[in-house]
Amino acid sequence: MKRLAWAIALPIVAGLAVMPFYVSNYITTFTIQTFMWIALAESWNIISGLTGYVSFGHVSFFGTGAYTAAILISKAGWHWFPAALTGSVTAASLALIIGYPCLRLKGPYFAISMLGLNEVVRALVSYFDSLTGGGSGITLSTMSSISPLYYSMGGVALAGWFITYWILTSRFGLRLLSIREDELAAEAMGINTAALKLYAFLISAALPGIVGGFYARYVSHIEPLGTFPLLTTITMIVMCLFGGRGTIFGPILGATLLSILQELVWTRFLFLHEAIFGAIIIFVILLMPRGILGVLQQRYRLPRTI
Amino acid sequence: MAGNLILEVRGVSKHFGGVTAVHRCSLALEPGRIFSLIGPNGSGKTTLFNLITGVERCDEGEIYFKGEQIDQLPPHKITWKGIGRTFQVIRVFPELTALENLLVVSRQDWQPSCRRAREFLSFVKLDQLQGEFAGNLSYGQQRLLEFARVLMIDPDLILLDEPAAGVNRTLLNDLLSAIRDLRAQGKTVLIVEHDMKVVMDLSEKIFVLDHGEMLAEGAPSTIRSNQRVMEAYFGH
Numbered sequence: 001m002k003r004l005a006w007a008i009a010l011p012i013v014a015g016l017a018v019m020p021f022y023v024s025n026y027i028t029t030f031t032i033q034t035f036m037w038i039a040l041a042e043s044w045n046i047i048s049g050l051t052g053y054v055s056f057g058h059v060s061f062f063g064t065g066a067y068t069a070a071i072l073i074s075k076a077g078w079h080w081f082p083a084a085l086t087g088s089v090t091a092a093s094l095a096l097i098i099g100y101p102c103l104r105l106k107g108p109y110f111a112i113s114m115l116g117l118n119e120v121v122r123a124l125v126s127y128f129d130s131l132t133g134g135g136s137g138i139t140l141s142t143m144s145s146i147s148p149l150y151y152s153m154g155g156v157a158l159a160g161w162f163i164t165y166w167i168l169t170s171r172f173g174l175r176l177l178s179i180r181e182d183e184l185a186a187e188a189m190g191i192n193t194a195a196l197k198l199y200a201f202l203i204s205a206a207l208p209g210i211v212g213g214f215y216a217r218y219v220s221h222i223e224p225l226g227t228f229p230l231l232t233t234i235t236m237i238v239m240c241l242f243g244g245r246g247t248i249f250g251p252i253l254g255a256t257l258l259s260i261l262q263e264l265v266w267t268r269f270l271f272l273h274e275a276i277f278g279a280i281i282i283f284v285i286l287l288m289p290r291g292i293l294g295v296l297q298q299r300y301r302l303p304r305t306i
Numbered sequence: 307m308a309g310n311l312i313l314e315v316r317g318v319s320k321h322f323g324g325v326t327a328v329h330r331c332s333l334a335l336e337p338g339r340i341f342s343l344i345g346p347n348g349s350g351k352t353t354l355f356n357l358i359t360g361v362e363r364c365d366e367g368e369i370y371f372k373g374e375q376i377d378q379l380p381p382h383k384i385t386w387k388g389i390g391r392t393f394q395v396i397r398v399f400p401e402l403t404a405l406e407n408l409l410v411v412s413r414q415d416w417q418p419s420c421r422r423a424r425e426f427l428s429f430v431k432l433d434q435l436q437g438e439f440a441g442n443l444s445y446g447q448q449r450l451l452e453f454a455r456v457l458m459i460d461p462d463l464i465l466l467d468e469p470a471a472g473v474n475r476t477l478l479n480d481l482l483s484a485i486r487d488l489r490a491q492g493k494t495v496l497i498v499e500h501d502m503k504v505v506m507d508l509s510e511k512i513f514v515l516d517h518g519e520m521l522a523e524g525a526p527s528t529i530r531s532n533q534r535v536m537e538a539y540f541g542h
Contacts, residue, residue: 171409171410171412171416174402174406174409174410175410177399177401177402177406177410178399178402178410180401181399181400181401181402182397182398182399184361184381184397185393185397185398185399186399186410187361187380187381187382188359188360188361188381188382188385188391188393188397189382189385189390189410189411189455189456189459190382190385190386190390190411190413190459191382191410191411192382193382194380298439301437
């Protein structure tokens, strides 16, 4: 099974590594966006897929990373790569501050608190306009080549995969799953659920932080409304659920399939693509709450490490 | 506090809104013995378990384990001190396999944990089902899995909340002998159970709760002949 997985994964990774040399800019750009969604879906999977704490505020970490990177690039003259890495540090710091109180909340209360976080961060970004540019945002110079961003975004997606694999094949991962299954029982069995949730939350926030940093460099202009849309969180949730929450390859599969679908629908039905996307959400929740890999896992007794 | 006690509960109370679940309840357990806690439905047995294991906080009173006050500790720290429990309503991790249900609670290295987990699964005759999701097991099997899981923690004091419920007669005999084995190993066991045969066969001392208050305590023969217990418990 492990060999088969490597036999499939290695040619795909090798193909993606040489792809920018052979395909059009359109395909490269589309792949960067797909990498971005993969990394975001993976990050959401770590906290929500594994512990069951549904985060509706993940875009706040993405936006924090984007603004950190954009400020460091535009005001301090940093190179975009270390600036984006710093974005992951600020996003994780935000997660530490907000996670400690909010992870004590359960179910819908946690979800609502995370929605609130998104609004608070967006309002703060708009308020401190001397630093963030307020509603006008921050504009960065255009990049001469998008290849470095292609490899950077791909690297984050790959790192997200490695992190998920490491978590799910360790006792740390099993303990996160036990929190999802029955937190009270886990706590009564000697599992320090508060600490484990916080660790998972920090890892889960660091990934969108760095993705946000790369995104800021990629789009060259960020402003509050476009950087903190709830739709970004909803999209990463749907992608993770569609592929299979709590699995290793689920977020990759879900993000890839839905990115392709979104692109096809968007180019053909300009005014309907959001409605079609909404219909997919309803379909997944109603008929496939475990997602594609979750269903395959249960039906064919596949290992957890898929 | 007497130095030879493993657990001492001193005058604990717990209220839920206007309802008093446990009222100034005290009990003391000596190590290496099997105790039972009985009482009619709603008498406060499970609440008392929850107070001892930190799942609920006491409104008043104190709880000592091996001489150390534990009533302010979170549940996981109480477990680390050496108290393990099962639940009245089974709480296995349904989407983890039977083996993973045991591995997840172990604090040993991975390989020794796997070995021990397989031993415990074999002990409760679930070794053939180690790769099965716990949620797919029968009620009785889940009950046994929960029992194996608490053994995996290797606690000094084991609280079993209705361990015999839903377990078939053959498995029940194995379970009872396993509980006796625990005592032989020096463990202390406190059981909440409605099956009076199990209680009378196993227990060296019985505590009787009624309306959240400790009604009586003593050897099984004493409890059996206690008129107040008969009235509270059996209504005659």
